[in-house]
Amino acid sequence: MGRILIIPLMALSALCLAGEPDWGESLAFEIDLQSKQPRKKKIRPACLRKEPGVREVVKAAWEEAGLLPEDDRSRKSRVRASGWLPRLSGGVSKDMGDRWDYRYEPGTPRVDQLHQDDGLRWDVGLTWDLAGTVFLSEELQVAREASRRARERMDLAAEVIRLYFSRRRLMQNGLPENGSAPALMLLENTATLDAFTGERFCSRWCEVKP
Helix, strand or coil: CHHHHHHHHHHHHHHHHCCCCCHHHHHHHHHHHHHHCCCCCCCCCHHHHHCCCHHHHHHHHHHHHCCCHHHHHHHHHHHHHHCCCCEEEEEEEEECCEEEEEECCCCCCCEEEEEECCEEEEEEEEECCHHHHCCCCHHHHHHHHHHHHHHHHHHHHHHHHHHHHHHHHHCECECCCCCCHHHHHHHHHHHHHHHHHCCCCCCCCCCCCC
8 A cells, every 4th residue: 555655646746856837827828828819809880870879869759759848948938928918909889870969058059950970980909917927827737738748758768769779789799690680670679760750860770681
């Protein structure tokens, strides 16, 4: 038993004395070689240069849905300005018939005369409600409508932004292969964005085949 244990130990010592390479240094050398190898560059499709930006797409979707913020601001200003507008009133009347005029004063001759009144009379009036320059009841309705439209804008913008960057992730390593699952997903996202924007950018999207 003693001889069996001594022989392997002597062999291991001989290997160490013969200059067996350090495994740690070999591993570090291999990692260094891998780091110096050129990395594979991502292929950026040239068609991305003509695609619209996300802000442009969101604004087009708002406009197509009639949810532009400037429309709400214009509506508020018009309601406020309406308080300064006068109320116009007018009328017309026509006199038809006879009128007897009798006057007498001491020392003067008596006046006894028949008058005929046949004519038209017009009247026009302007009135201002100064309380309306401070507050109008219509402002509450406009404010509620503006709040509802703001929520709709946020929901629509969130969906458009999600679809927009979902398309970009599908093309981060180049256009997907025609007929593949990523290509079908890219077509689906593009079609949905076209529906939101009224096909305003249909000629600017990167194209793949189903």
